[in-house]
Amino acid sequence: MKNLIVLRGGGDIASGIAHRLVRSGFPVIILETDQPTMVRRTVSFAQGIYDGEMMVEGITGKKVNTTKEALQIMDKSTIPLLIDPKAECISDLRPTVVVDAILAKKNIGTTIDMAPIVIGVGPGFYVGKDVHAVIETKRGHDLGRVLLQGQAIADTGIPGNIGGYTIERVLRAPKKGIFYAIKKIGDQVQKGEAVAKIDGEIVYASISGVLRGLLQNGILVSSGFKIGDIDPRAEVKHCYTISDKARSIGGGVLEALLYLKNR
Structure with missing residues (x-):
C-alpha cells in the first residue's frame, strides 16, 4: 500500500500521532503488545486490544488478527490494531514509514532498515544509526522538534509540570x-x-x-x-481529548516524514 505507516505503540502519545497522520491522509497500522499498559486509556487506541475497538476524536482503532485483515479495514476513519510487539509484520507489509512511539526511553528493536523512513519518538534513538529522525518529547521549548542529528534529551524520571505539580x-x-x-x-x-x-x-x-x-x-x-x-487542572474534558503534548509530537512526526519524503 502506498505511503503506509506502521506505528509501534498505541498509548496516548502514539494515538495523538496516529490521529494526526490519518487526518492528514496517511494509512496507519498500529502494532501493540497483547497487554498494553497505558494509563490514559480513554485517548489511547491501544485500549482496543482489550475492548475490540476504541474511538479517539472520531477515528476508530479496531483490533485485527492478520495483516490481510488490517489492509482490508484500513480507511480514513479506521486504524487496524495488530498484536505484534516485535514488528514481525514489517517484512510482509513493506511500509514507507515506521514510527517507534513505544516511549520505552530506549530502543527495543527498531532499526533504520525497517523502511525508507524510520522515525524515533523520544530518547533512546540516535539519528543515522537507529532512525532517520527523532522527535523531542520533553515538555518545554523543544517539544515536538524534529531532530536530524543526535538524539532526544535523556529521560530525567521527573514528569512534566502540569498545574504546578510534577x-x-x-x-x-x-x-x-x-x-x-x-x-x-x-x-x-x-x-x-x-x-x-x-x-x-x-x-x-x-x-x-x-x-x-x-x-x-x-x-x-x-x-x-x-x-x-x-x-x-480538574478539567474533565481533558480526559477524553488528545493532549497538547501528543498533538505537538504528532505534528513533529508529520513534519519529519514529509521532510524526509520530499528531500
Whole structure:
C-alpha cells in the first residue's frame, strides 16, 4: 500500500500521532503488545486490544488478527490494531514509514532498515544509526522538534509540570501485584482519597484533581510502576481529548516524514 505507516505503540502519545497522520491522509497500522499498559486509556487506541475497538476524536482503532485483515479495514476513519510487539509484520507489509512511539526511553528493536523512513519518538534513538529522525518529547521549548542529528534529551524520571505539580501527580504501585481500580477515569478526587489497590493495598490520591488516567484492571505491576495520573487542572474534558503534548509530537512526526519524503 502506498505511503503506509506502521506505528509501534498505541498509548496516548502514539494515538495523538496516529490521529494526526490519518487526518492528514496517511494509512496507519498500529502494532501493540497483547497487554498494553497505558494509563490514559480513554485517548489511547491501544485500549482496543482489550475492548475490540476504541474511538479517539472520531477515528476508530479496531483490533485485527492478520495483516490481510488490517489492509482490508484500513480507511480514513479506521486504524487496524495488530498484536505484534516485535514488528514481525514489517517484512510482509513493506511500509514507507515506521514510527517507534513505544516511549520505552530506549530502543527495543527498531532499526533504520525497517523502511525508507524510520522515525524515533523520544530518547533512546540516535539519528543515522537507529532512525532517520527523532522527535523531542520533553515538555518545554523543544517539544515536538524534529531532530536530524543526535538524539532526544535523556529521560530525567521527573514528569512534566502540569498545574504546578510534577512527580506528585503520578500514581505508582506501592508493591508488586495485581492492579484494580477503585475510582474511574474522569472522577474528581481529593488528596488522600482511595483511588486503586494492589493486591489489597490501597493507593491514595497524592493531590486533588481529576483522574486523567488509570491502568486496565487485572494487570500485574511491579513496585513503582506507573498506575495512574491526576490532573490538578480538574478539567474533565481533558480526559477524553488528545493532549497538547501528543498533538505537538504528532505534528513533529508529520513534519519529519514529509521532510524526509520530499528531500
